[in-house]
Amino acid sequence: MQRAAQQDDRAQRQMRGKRLSRVLLCAAAVPAVLITAACSSGSGDSKGKGTDSSAQQSAGGGTQSSASASPTVQAAAYQKLPDACAVLSKKTLTGLVPKDTSGRKGGSDDPSSRGSCSWSSLDNNGVKGSQFRWLNVSLIRFDSDATRGAGDTQAHTYFAQQVKDAESVPGAKNTKEVPLSGTGAEATAVRYDLKKKEGLFKQQTVVARVENVVVTLDYNGAGLAGEQTPDADDLTKAAENAIKEAVGAVRSANDSSSSTGSGAKTSASPSQSASKSPSKSASSSASPSKSATKKN
Template sequence: MYRKAPRIARILTCAVAVPALLVVAGCSSDSGSGSGSDGGKKDAGAQQQQKKPSAPPTVAAAKFAALPDACKALKKDTVEDLVPKADKAEGTADESSDPQSRRGCSWGGLDDKGVKGSQYHYLTYSLQLFESNQALGSGEKRATEYVTKQVNKVQGKEGVKDVRANPAEGIGDQASTIGYGAREAGTDFNHAVVVARTGNVVVTLDYNGAGYAGTKAPDPADLLKGAQTATKEVVASVAAANK
């Protein structure tokens, strides 16, 4: 009996030690769980940083930065051929609140042939420059959209008749022609309009005419040919102004 006492003491000592170890192990487990939570927060933060939106792409720079002197965009011989006996050989410049982005010029003249009648010719055009804009897009994109608006605007004019709209080749980067008839101030006029884009610049040209004293209005085919010739010269003047 005496010898059993030490054995019982040792058993009790072990029984007490085992729960203590379990408690320590449990604490260690909680501590490890805390470290894992911190690591999870760091991973979540890294994912949020990766999801941040990237900067928007920059738009392409505009091809042209300047417009030519509108009234000098056509050759003198071209003006004399298309508008015989023009009231002002140098043309009349459009008034513009922003000449850096919009300019224009026009000529008008009555070719009086006495008893053979008279023909009136009028030539006008505008140049519109579009700059590249981060919010609105590149200058070329904006100019392309403007071409469509101009073509629709011409075709939608009140009182026009016999409208003929077609794409045109060989004039800038893109072009459309619109021919139509209209009665203006009691007189029948024929119009030939060309809307052309070169880079980020749009040229809208209207060449028209009427007949007086028994003379018919200028032939639509002749007006269209003259309008295309003039538009090509204006388009070329844009490139020359940006050299």
């Protein structure tokens, strides 16, 4: 009986040892699982962060590319100016300034962008007095610029300023503004009286814009030494006809030159080359289908 009891005691000890080993083994396995899960979770997060980061970088790169693209403006219509002393015909000059049809050209550091010419006529009638006429034509052209804007927009701003300046001449009396039609894109005549020591001067300033060019024509007349003061309506009509001729000269100078033509061709050439390229590629891509059709 004692041996049986000892055997039972040994058996119980062995069973308790096996149970303890199993508990310890399970306890050791739990941290490994947790560590594995933690590593798996961390690696997943890092992958997610990497994906988000690369997506943000690509999105940021797209924004920078679109922001870095330089703005474009429409090319200016006119690329040159005519000689300011040649914008009016000799016949027109004879009616405006009969004693001076040659004119004096104003100085310019860039004749393609600005120019001017003036005429001064004194018709001396002796004791009966004399008739004085003065004429000035100025031209200014604006190029399109990404910073300043389109040439015609700049020209419009300058046109409005020229009209405003003509309306605010110191000492001017009876100022009147007359919008004109059929003279470029926009045109206005400003007339007023100006008293000087020589006599009463009738002043006409006519401003016209044609595309990106502004033409300003100043014309005044006076009867001196007792001569009759010229009629303001006649002077205004003559000035309006003259500026129409000057606007026509600006158009002709560009139409007859290669500058406007080349400008149009230059702006059109990208679209022409672009239209040609797709058609060639389209025909190339279409050729396999044709050959396939033939084979079938």
